[in-house]
Every structure is written in structure tokens, then in C-alpha cells.
Amino acid sequence: MAGTNSERRMIAEGPAIILVEPQLGENIGMVARAMANFGLAELRLVNPRDGWPSDKARSAAAKADHVIDGTQVFDTLEEAIADLNFVYATTARQRDGFKPVRSPVTAAETLRSRFRTGERTGILFGREKSGLTNEDVALADEIVTFPVNPAFASLNIAQAVLLMSYEWMKSGMDDVTATPFQEVEQAPATKDELIGFFEHIEEALDARGYFHPINKKPKMIDNLRAVLSRRAFTSPELSVMRGVISSLDRFQRRRPHPEAAQAGEGREPGHDDD
Amino acid sequence: MAGTNSERRMIAEGPAIILVEPQLGENIGMVARAMANFGLAELRLVNPRDGWPSDKARSAAAKADHVIDGTQVFDTLEEAIADLNFVYATTARQRDGFKPVRSPVTAAETLRSRFRTGERTGILFGREKSGLTNEDVALADEIVTFPVNPAFASLNIAQAVLLMSYEWMKSGMDDVTATPFQEVEQAPATKDELIGFFEHIEEALDARGYFHPINKKPKMIDNLRAVLSRRAFTSPELSVMRGVISSLDRFQRRRPHPEAAQAGEGREPGHDDD
Known part of the structure; x- marks a missing residue:
């Protein structure tokens, strides 16, 4: 039952993932892997601390080479999002301001519907230690935040990218209860x-x-x-x-x-x- | 607006996470962190390769000490699940056999409803390299599998735990479009x-x-x-x-x-x- 062509289809489309001043190559690599797991492929880095390319990133990407090879580097966030039509900022804390705040499910559905109408979209993720600045957030259209344990709310960057990538994948499914394979038999006997x-x-x-x-x-x-x-x-x-x-x-x-x-x-x- | 008591509430309940023969302490620590992020607290290890306790695990857990401190170690999977009423096995590949296969959303809803009726539940995660054996899967009630990119389907153990923990958290929400904080004003002006x-x-x-x-x-x-x-x-x-x-x-x-x-x-x- 395994090994049909359709099961091996490579998915590589959807929002750009934009990491603002990431520090560790390992984290960038884990981000690339998480993106590949759920069919995203376009990674953009704003001013990565340890430069680019990064052997540590490639190693941590666990063969997500198509993401690593396609990664673009920018000096500023403004340049990194210049060609995009709609951008989410991820943040764990409330910001003063007027941005709508969305759950990952809502954000993924919004990104999917904009993708289907041909818009170019992106999701911003902040620095390992300090997240996105208010100035970074101001450049986004809306905010997305995760439903976390209030007393243990800090997600690392690769985890945050993983969750958004996963919701992106689910937003493209007709039925979120569907599974890529099923049990051998489901119907009860006569x-x-x-x-x-x-x-x-x-x-x-x-x-x-x-x-x-x-x-x-x-x-x-x-x-x-x-x-x-x-x-x-x-x-x-x-x-x-x-x-x-x-x-x-x-x-x-x-x-x-x-x-x-x-x-x-x-x-x-x-x-x-x- | 930040810093009310309710925002800091520690959530620590729900299914046990059972890692079968995990190898790297770092992975166990990242699992503990992912659990803590989404309110799970009960970690069980079957025959961890490098023993327990593990300094590497504690370090990677990023202060999820309540999970690390409460971790139990067992010699066999049978012992690790002995007190549980209902168990999921996570697997990325189809198995011969009769187990129902569920999506993470369905699995989380099932776990939540069993939790609410007082059942004790668990989720099995396999070895870093080889996953769960058919014998391991046979001890579970149902299978859960993730909707992944067919050509890049391999999730690491901490990622898989993160996704199930996240779906667990969502299954307890009345509305998955709710967010832990909202924009300052939402109503249009008069x-x-x-x-x-x-x-x-x-x-x-x-x-x-x-x-x-x-x-x-x-x-x-x-x-x-x-x-x-x-x-x-x-x-x-x-x-x-x-x-x-x-x-x-x-x-x-x-x-x-x-x-x-x-x-x-x-x-x-x-x-x-x-």
C-alpha cells in the first residue's frame, strides 16, 4: 500500500517565513525542517547574527536542502517584506496598538484564502531572546499568537514556525479529520x-x-x-x-x-x- | 493589561506522554518543554538509552522543571502503560493491522472527552531513528498520524510531541479562534x-x-x-x-x-x- 507516487509528492508553496535577526544556525535549520514537513519552502532571513550560508543550519535542517538553498538574506525587515501583500507578526505578548490579533487557525485560514487569490504573504518571527520589536510588529498587517500554558508561554522559534506551518498545511485540507493513510478495513462485517x-x-x-x-x-x-x-x-x-x-x-x-x-x-x- | 493572575495560571493535566527508548537527553528535554508549553506534565520514559536523570534533558527543557522532576522511568512499555485506560500510538507510516487511524485533531478530541470522564490516557512516541515497532503499536488502542508533506514526512520526536500537545490544548478551548489577548479596540467608530x-x-x-x-x-x-x-x-x-x-x-x-x-x-x- 505504501510508495505510490502521490504519497511522495513534494509540496513547496505558501507564505514566506521571515526570521528577524536569528542568532543560532541550528535554529534556522530546525525552522527549515519544520517548513519542509508542512510544505512551506520560502525562508527569508533579516540580518542573521552568524551570517549566511551556515553549515550548522544545513545540518539541523535534516535534508530540507531545498529550503536552505532557496533562503534569501536581507539587511532590513522592510526589504524582506517589500514584495509581499499581507504579513502576520507572531508574538506571545500583548502590544499596544491597533493590530487585529488572530489565533493560528484563523491566521492560517486567512493566509490560505489570500494565497488562493494570488496574494503574496509572509509570517514574521522574532529574535530568540527578545522576539519582535514594536517597530517590527508595526510593519505587519495582523498579529498571530498561540494558545499556550499561561505559566509556561515561551515557544522557541522552531516550535513557533512548526505550529504555523502545521496550521498552514491543515488550512489546505478539506477535512482536518482526514489522515494520509487509513486502517486496512473500516466497515463492520455483515x-x-x-x-x-x-x-x-x-x-x-x-x-x-x-x-x-x-x-x-x-x-x-x-x-x-x-x-x-x-x-x-x-x-x-x-x-x-x-x-x-x-x-x-x-x-x-x-x-x-x-x-x-x-x-x-x-x-x-x-x-x-x- | 498584562500580568493578571489568570494569565499566569500553570496548567498541568491531561494525557501522559510516553517516549519509547529515547536516545538523546536533548530530545527528552525539548519534549518536556513542548509539554509544558501546552499544559501537559506527565512524562514517562521506557528504557532511555543514556539513563535518567539527565543533565542534558534538564538543560534542554528550558525551565520545564516540573515535567523533568516528575518524569517516571520504566523497563518495558507494558509497565509504562499499565495504569492507563486508553492509549494512542503515533506513527508516520501505515501498519498492517486493525487499528483505527486518527488525525491529531480527532485524537485530541478523543483524549479530551476521555479525560473529562475520568479515564487515564497516554500517547506513545517512538525511537528517534526507527519509531515504534509493530509490537509497540499493538499495545495501543488507536493510531494517530500527522498531515505532512509526503516528500518530507519525518518529524522529530519533540516536534511530534509539540503538535499533539498543541492539539490537546486546543481541544480544551471552546473556540479555536480565541486568542489569549486581544487588540485594544475592535469596534468601529460611530x-x-x-x-x-x-x-x-x-x-x-x-x-x-x-x-x-x-x-x-x-x-x-x-x-x-x-x-x-x-x-x-x-x-x-x-x-x-x-x-x-x-x-x-x-x-x-x-x-x-x-x-x-x-x-x-x-x-x-x-x-x-x-
């Missing part, structure tokens, strides 16, 4: 298959005197069927279960395990039902 | 305030001969009002704008800036309207 299973196990138990005393047999069958049908078995699951019953039914134990024999002591068949 | 602003600026312009030729004045006013009302100004914003107009209107330029004077060359007031 009732015919289920009743066949009931009859199989009941016959094997009956042959062993499980339904004892016999006047309780209807109630015991009710209980057993309730237990076995609470979870809706699929067809392949019923095949597995029927194999188990057949094995227990037809074959004698060959090498009794000492522990298992001990654990079974004192257990009587047919008395766990009422 | 029309009375807005019209007062229009009249202010129009009077100042009229006094300068802006509305030229005079027969175009009604159309020019229409255009100007359209520009000024497209974005709904708030009351404080109108105060700022009226201050700007008053300053331009009442005070002569004191120290003409050479560049500004040059940039203004060739611009005639009153001719940018049609």
Missing part, C-alpha cells in the same frame, strides 16, 4: 458473518459443557453475544477470531506452560456470566 | 465620529484649493470618503488621524527635509482623483 462467528464459538463451547446449568444457556448466550458485538468486528478480524476458536477447539495443548497452568487454577468454565 | 473626521479633513483640504476644478468637488469627496471608510476606523484610530490632519493643517513645516522636498516635486494637490 451480520451474516457475525452470526456465523457466534454460532461457531457457541458450538465449540457447548461441546465442552460451558453452558451450565442448561437453563441459564439462553441468558449466557445473550451475555456472550453482547460482549462479542459491542466492538463491531470487521470481516478480516472475524477471520482471525474464527482461527483462534478453531485452534482452541480442535487441537490439544501440546506443551502446557507452567505459569499459564498456574494462572488458570481455580477458574471454572461457565461461571463468569451472572 | 458614523458620527467618522463623519466628523471627513469634515475635518475636507475643510483643511478645501482651504488649500485641493478640490480643483470645483465642479469635480462632489466626485472627489465621494472618492476620498470611499478611501477613508473602506477600512473601518476605531475611535482611537480616528483620534490619531485627526491629530495628523490638525498637525498638517495648522503648522508650517519647520525644517524642510531635502529628500522629502525633492520627492514632493512634480506632485500637484488635487489631481490624483480621476
